[in-house]
Amino acid sequence: MKLYDGGRAPNPRRVRVFLAEKGMSIPAESVDIGKMEHKSAEYTAINPLQRLPALVLDDGTIITESVAICRYIEGLRPDPPLFGRGAKEEALVEMWNRRIEIYLFQAISFVFRHLHPAMREMEQQVPEWGEANKQRVYDFLQFLDRELKDRLFVAGDHYTIADITALCAIVRRWHAQVSARPSAHA
Amino acid sequence: MKLYDGGRAPNPRRVRVFLAEKGMSIPAESVDIGKMEHKSAEYTAINPLQRLPALVLDDGTIITESVAICRYIEGLRPDPPLFGRGAKEEALVEMWNRRIEIYLFQAISFVFRHLHPAMREMEQQVPEWGEANKQRVYDFLQFLDRELKDRLFVAGDHYTIADITALCAIVRRWHAQVSARPSAHA
Incomplete structure (x- = not known):
């Protein structure tokens, strides 16, 4: 491989x-x-x-x-299972991974790709679309915050691919934010 | 249920x-x-x-x-298997279902939601974003056409969820196009 x-x-x-x-x-x-x-x-x-x-x-x-x-x-390598185990758990992991992808990961990507100066060469930027996604990110983060009140991980009591997707989305948001500051060019 | x-x-x-x-x-x-x-x-x-x-x-x-x-x-109900069977086939079905979702299903949705008059009340429309997605739809359909030359279904020799996603995306495209014609109000 x-x-x-x-x-x-x-x-x-x-x-x-x-x-x-x-x-x-x-x-x-x-x-x-x-x-x-x-x-x-x-x-x-x-x-x-x-x-x-x-x-x-x-x-x-x-x-x-x-x-x-x-x-x-x-x-x-099935262990540890990161896509859930059994029909119900697998469906819930799929649901949460997709929710994180659609409402967080992708929304953050749109903000970054359509507003960040570094993406001007790679993307035909539509700034209005980037702006429209900012509110979606905030709304979803609030929803996620409420959901995570009573459990350890995004999809339940075990770490899964949904946590990995959330981590990578949030790292990107943080990176885009801090790298857009003038000090990032120092 | x-x-x-x-x-x-x-x-x-x-x-x-x-x-x-x-x-x-x-x-x-x-x-x-x-x-x-x-x-x-x-x-x-x-x-x-x-x-x-x-x-x-x-x-x-x-x-x-x-x-x-x-x-x-x-x-x-595992039969007939619509998500593939075995690690390699399951990965290829996942790949094709996602390719169809991201580059076709979602691109068509953006065109529809951001340009169609019927969606004005439901969506904060960004027409420039709708327009930007038109070319993506055409490009992906051409790619898919080349891919399908040598096989029966989207992900290989069997009908899978990737075919269902493609069907529903294309039905939507067709429906949006014909329902936007003045005659649709007749």
């Missing part, structure tokens, strides 16, 4: 955190998003959609999309 | 198609999105995020997010 990693972007980080929780490591090749290497002909042959990360299996099968890669790893 | 259904919107349809493929039916209560019933106090108590559909289990557990509901149903 070989993992095409994308550095500090939130999706590559999701897969790295997942692997660390499983106590696994996979040989990785770094693809520098800052240098637009994900748009190169070489990487486009791996993933025509030019997104990272990607996992290439020994039989040549290519798996893209972070959660699909995590699900494959879960199949290889 | 009780399913809170949302009529012809694409997410409720995904769950209904999934149930039909499993040959199952679940007692359902209709929540009329056109009449804003998904924002009522009664439904907000079921899903604070005010989205449809939602599945209430006999023990009171509430599952929201269409794919989470489908995954629960898959656990109850």
